[in-house]
Amino acid sequence: MSKRAIFWFRRDLRLSDNPALLAAFDEADEVVPLFIMDDEIAKRAGAHRRAYLAASLKALDTSMNGALHVLSGDPVEVLTRLKKKYGATSIHCAFPFAPYGNELDERLKKAGIELTQLGSGYAVAPGRVLKDDGTPYRVYTPFYRAWSAHGWRKPVSAPKDPKWVVPTKADHKLPDWDKSEKVEVQEAGEVAALKRYKDFIKRASDDYGDARNIPGIEGTSRMSPHLRWGEIHPRTMLNVLGQNKGHEVYRKEIAWREFYADVLHNNPHTSRDYYDAKFKKMRYDKPGKKFEAWCEGRTGFPFVDAAMRQLVKEGWMHNRTRMVVASFLVKDLHIEWQHGANFFMKYLIDNDVASNSHGWQWTAGCGTDASPYYRVFNPIEQGRRFDPDGVYIKRYIPELAHLSGDDIHEPWTVIDGLSKGYPEPIVDHAKERLESLARLEEIKAAKPIKPN
Numbered sequence: 001m002s003k004r005a006i007f008w009f010r011r012d013l014r015l016s017d018n019p020a021l022l023a024a025f026d027e028a029d030e031v032v033p034l035f036i037m038d039d040e041i042a043k044r045a046g047a048h049r050r051a052y053l054a055a056s057l058k059a060l061d062t063s064m065n066g067a068l069h070v071l072s073g074d075p076v077e078v079l080t081r082l083k084k085k086y087g088a089t090s091i092h093c094a095f096p097f098a099p100y101g102n103e104l105d106e107r108l109k110k111a112g113i114e115l116t117q118l119g120s121g122y123a124v125a126p127g128r129v130l131k132d133d134g135t136p137y138r139v140y141t142p143f144y145r146a147w148s149a150h151g152w153r154k155p156v157s158a159p160k161d162p163k164w165v166v167p168t169k170a171d172h173k174l175p176d177w178d179k180s181e182k183v184e185v186q187e188a189g190e191v192a193a194l195k196r197y198k199d200f201i202k203r204a205s206d207d208y209g210d211a212r213n214i215p216g217i218e219g220t221s222r223m224s225p226h227l228r229w230g231e232i233h234p235r236t237m238l239n240v241l242g243q244n245k246g247h248e249v250y251r252k253e254i255a256w257r258e259f260y261a262d263v264l265h266n267n268p269h270t271s272r273d274y275y276d277a278k279f280k281k282m283r284y285d286k287p288g289k290k291f292e293a294w295c296e297g298r299t300g301f302p303f304v305d306a307a308m309r310q311l312v313k314e315g316w317m318h319n320r321t322r323m324v325v326a327s328f329l330v331k332d333l334h335i336e337w338q339h340g341a342n343f344f345m346k347y348l349i350d351n352d353v354a355s356n357s358h359g360w361q362w363t364a365g366c367g368t369d370a371s372p373y374y375r376v377f378n379p380i381e382q383g384r385r386f387d388p389d390g391v392y393i394k395r396y397i398p399e400l401a402h403l404s405g406d407d408i409h410e411p412w413t414v415i416d417g418l419s420k421g422y423p424e425p426i427v428d429h430a431k432e433r434l435e436s437l438a439r440l441e442e443i444k445a446a447k448p449i450k451p452n
């Protein structure tokens with residue numbers, strides 16, 4: 001009888017450059033490819049994320065001629081049952097490196113389920129880059145230097161002539177959320193990821209350094225959902241980057257993802273809690289009507305509202321505007337970053353707890369790389385600078401489509417600016433900026449709290 005192993009796809013929905021999958025084939029003649037539709041995944045995800053995942057699973061299944069086992073339920077129960085059913089000798093998967101996955105691994109261990117684990121979704125596994133004194137980095141730039149010096153392996157190929165175990169109908173329950181949810185998301189799957197990356201390298205990567213800040217154009221790669229689901233490994237992406245300016249900046253952005261994963265690995269509490277503990281003491285307002293206006297893209301600040309409407313419509317938002325809307329929530333509305341982070345996690349198809357929680361904390365001023373001054377983004381000036389003609393704003397706010405680039409950033413100052421139903425600003429930015437600085441002074445005066 002041929003020897004069988006289970007390969008558990010988690011956040012690595014691809015066949016190429018997947019060392020853990022190769023290890024499964026090294027050990028067994030046939031592999032049972034498995035994705036577990038953990039109840040938590042379905043419960044926590046919004047419509048966009050569900051649709052993206054469904055499309056990604058479909059693409060993976062197609063790449064193995066319909067062999068993907070998709071089972072719903074508790075991973076402890078599913079893995080136990082499947083192992084017995086196929087007489088599998090081992091269960092292979094990658095290391096998760098996120099709090100939810102780590103806790104699940106612990107639970108499996110306690111239940112007596114042994115995993116053979118190899119690799120991660122990072123070029124350099126979190127926890128590996130350390131300072132000379134053996135402690136982790138707390139600031140990005142020196143991390144980046146050490147991470148670059150550490151280096152990474154070359155990508156590996158997909159398994160050759162893989163023998164998959166074909167599922168029964170009952171074990172092949174692919175979700176159809178991509179059809180039923182009626183939302184539009186970018187194309188998912190390994191083939192789409194490789195194609196998007198190739199196109200980006202050809203089309204936009206040389207100018208990336210400047211273009212990446214302009215949300216009205218396709219200046220970034222939109223590889224984040226592919227990375228989130230591991231449809232491509234960052235190693236594969238890094239492997240084709242050269243030394244020109246655009247490529248160098250792009251490599252640095254990939255390194256931000258790796259840095260935040262490293263920071264979260266070393267400080268697991270920061271997925272929900274403050275990295276700089278003194279900010280816990282800050283005075284915050286309770287989320288109410290203003291928070292609702294922020295969520296719905298009705299704050300009266302066009303650059304903020306366009307971005308929030310982009311998020312709700314597409315399940316994705318440009319990095320420049322992620323910073324602007326996050327600053328607005330925390331520093332203009334004085335609402336704790338976790339409320340915004342939760343809203344992002346529900347909608348984003350690239351939702352990633354490390355990049356999200358630390359992107360929020362960086363903007364809120366309580367994260368890593370605290371700048372020497374407390375930065376409050378000006379939502380009007382940011383719009384003027386990065387969307388001068390209002391191209392981005394007009395795409396998402398039809399009520400402002402009649403305005404010129406000069407007028408669109410402060411529509412309340414022109415005669416017909418609010419004539420199509422766009423709201424007045426819900427706050428006075430200059431006043432709230434001072435309020436935010438005053439609240440900061442209060443915690444600066446307070447005794448520092450030791451970090452966890």
Ligand SMILES: Cc1cc2nc3c(=O)[nH]c(=O)nc-3n(C[C@H](O)[C@H](O)[C@H](O)COP(=O)(O)OP(=O)(O)OC[C@H]3O[C@@H](n4cnc5c(N)ncnc54)[C@H](O)[C@@H]3O)c2cc1C
Pocket residue numbers: 212220221222223224225227228253254255256257258260317318319320322323326344348350351352353355356357359360363
């Ligand atoms: C408040 C806030 C929340 C965020 N939440 C997430 C999240 O949930 N998931 C997520 O993947 N990114 C998050 N980011 C980071 C960043 O906004 C996105 O990675 C980026 O916009 C994705 O678009 P892209 O693929 O076109 O990026 P590109 O500009 O093409 O960059 C290439 C890749 O580099 C990485 N990257 C780029 N910028 C950052 C960054 N600032 N931090 C970490 N990695 C980065 C991403 O993997 C990205 O796909 C957040 C940033 C902020 C300020």
